[in-house]
Amino acid sequence: EDQVTQSPEALRLQEGESSSLNCSYTVSGLRGLFWYRQDPGKGPEFLFTLYSAGEEKEKERLKATLTKKESFLHITAPKPEDSATYLCAVQVVGNTDKLIFGTGTRLQVFP
Amino acid sequence: NAGVTQTPKFRVLKTGQSMTLLCAQDMNHEYMYWYRQDPGMGLRLIHYSVGEGTTAKGEVPDGYNVSRLKKQNFLLGLESAAPSQTSVYFCASSSISRGNYGYTFGSGTRLTVV
Numbered sequence: 001e002d003q004v005t006q007s008p009e010a011l012r013l014q015e016g017e018s019s020s021l022n023c024s025y026t027v028s029g030l031r032g033l034f035w036y037r038q039d040p041g042k043g044p045e046f047l048f049t050l051y052s053a054g055e056e057k058e059k060e061r062l063k064a065t066l067t068k069k070e071s072f073l074h075i076t077a078p079k080p081e082d083s084a085t086y087l088c089a090v091q092v093v094g095n096t097d098k099l100i101f102g103t104g105t106r107l108q109v110f111p
Numbered sequence: 112n113a114g115v116t117q118t119p120k121f122r123v124l125k126t127g128q129s130m131t132l133l134c135a136q137d138m139n140h141e142y143m144y145w146y147r148q149d150p151g152m153g154l155r156l157i158h159y160s161v162g163e164g165t166t167a168k169g170e171v172p173d174g175y176n177v178s179r180l181k182k183q184n185f186l187l188g189l190e191s192a193a194p195s196q197t198s199v200y201f202c203a204s205s206s207i208s209r210g211n212y213g214y215t216f217g218s219g220t221r222l223t224v225v
Binding site: 099 | 155156159169203213214216217
């Protein structure tokens with residue numbers, strides 16, 4: 001069964017304290033891995049897509065990496081405005097365009 | 112460019128009542144999806160559509176119906192609401208040729224069934 005697991009469930013960081021979020025996946029064939037950011041009361045907002053092991057994408061303080069079993073979202077010197085829930089999702093080969101989501105990591109960054 | 116618009120934003124239903132949630136997108140996307148989001152369970156796919164006039168079941172379709180009569184609209188119906196359908200519902204759309212852009216989500220509909 002295709003599955004996505006995110007850890008930790010929640011993470012509290014001091015402003016400037018770098019850390020990483022994990023997304024591990026078990027799929028029959030990976031077509032793409034997606035990262036989204038979700039603010040309270042809003043829909044998820046697209047951040048990155050990764051397609052193959054070794055690929056990396058960066059956007060401001062965020063950097064996403066991919067291996068054959070997991071993806072990391074590295075947050076460098078976070079600011080309070082980075083506080084949100086970060087969702088990971090996988091697209092499986094032969095599964096049309098559907099995404100399978102993890103349960104997310106709720107990040108809080110304190111000044 | 113509005114993207115994906117969901118109506119209504121909030122709704123309270125009594126058990127047994129029916130309602131329709133509307134999703135409209137103005138990006139000419141081929142694919143549209145309905146997800147529900149519950150605490151600790153993440154986003155789960157209810158139904159999806161790969162084009163006008165076509166729909167398919169997702170992971171949790173029971174108790175819901177959908178229609179896609181026009182390319183830009185995707186309707187989600189609750190036939191007889193149950194408390195277990197209390198959730199936040201998200202509509203999303205994507206394009207065949209989207210490249211790296213992923214889904215575009217609406218802002219959600221918070222539904223409470225009492």
